[in-house]
Amino acid sequence: MTNGKHLRAWITDYNRTVRLTYYHNLPDGKVGVAGPLSMHVVEDGAEYEHFATLPKEAAQELMDDLWQCGIRPSEGSGTCTICGRWCSAMT
Numbered sequence: 001m002t003n004g005k006h007l008r009a010w011i012t013d014y015n016r017t018v019r020l021t022y023y024h025n026l027p028d029g030k031v032g033v034a035g036p037l038s039m040h041v042v043e044d045g046a047e048y049e050h051f052a053t054l055p056k057e058a059a060q061e062l063m064d065d066l067w068q069c070g071i072r073p074s075e076g077s078g079t080c081t082i083c084g085r086w087c088s089a090m091t
Contacts, residue, residue: 002058009065018069022052 004025012019022034034052042048054062 002061003055005054005058007052007054007058007062009062009069009071011069015070018066018071 007020007022010019024032026032037051
């Protein structure tokens with residue numbers, strides 16, 4: 001269950017960019033949609049808050065969308081690469 005929160009991705013601009021949309025299904029049946037992000041300058045060492053919180057299921061949904069857009073983990077990151085190297089060494 002994503003608790004109604006979704007961060008979705010679509011490929012756009014002739015496969016040059018990925019568009020992100022963040023929305024939340026509200027209890028009254030309406031949908032809340034995030035607007036453009038704004039950046040703020042902070043002083044060195046200042047603490048700052050994250051801009052969004054997602055349930056793990058919504059993060060998985062985002063990863064699935066990115067995979068569909070052709071985005072893959074970088075070489076050398078994650079257990080898939082480690083398993084792939086191990087499998088290659090075994091053959």
